[in-house]
Amino acid sequence: MANQNLPDPVTFSDRACRGVDQDFFFPSDAEQKRMVRRFCGGCPRLAECADWAISEVLAGRLAESFVAGVQMPQLYGKTPRQKRRENAAAELAEVAEAARGARMEGAA
Ligand code: SF4
Numbered sequence: 001m002a003n004q005n006l007p008d009p010v011t012f013s014d015r016a017c018r019g020v021d022q023d024f025f026f027p028s029d030a031e032q033k034r035m036v037r038r039f040c041g042g043c044p045r046l047a048e049c050a051d052w053a054i055s056e057v058l059a060g061r062l063a064e065s066f067v068a069g070v071q072m073p074q075l076y077g078k079t080p081r082q083k084r085r086e087n088a089a090a091e092l093a094e095v096a097e098a099a100r101g102a103r104m105e106g107a108a
Contacts, residue, residue, distance in 0.1 A: 040069030
């Protein structure tokens, strides 16, 4: 169950996207999407960002953009909206877990 009281990543002064144009997180082609994923993959707040986004996307407060390197659900599509949100939340959970694992390996 996602914690809905997690801090919004914009409050982290060490986040990689501080000062980055928001348009960057709305990539229009595959190469730009890869760039966003790589960018977020190097963010020191990746785990916290992904954790925060889980409840946000499930509540329908995130759409279209990339958050924590994960594509948020499109507003329209064949797959039911709630299913699209759940898929994004599942991907965010994997990102958060992997980021925590990488952090622990780095600290060992
Ligand atoms: S993971 Fe990406 S979107 Fe989240 S705080 Fe870091 S740079 Fe920003």
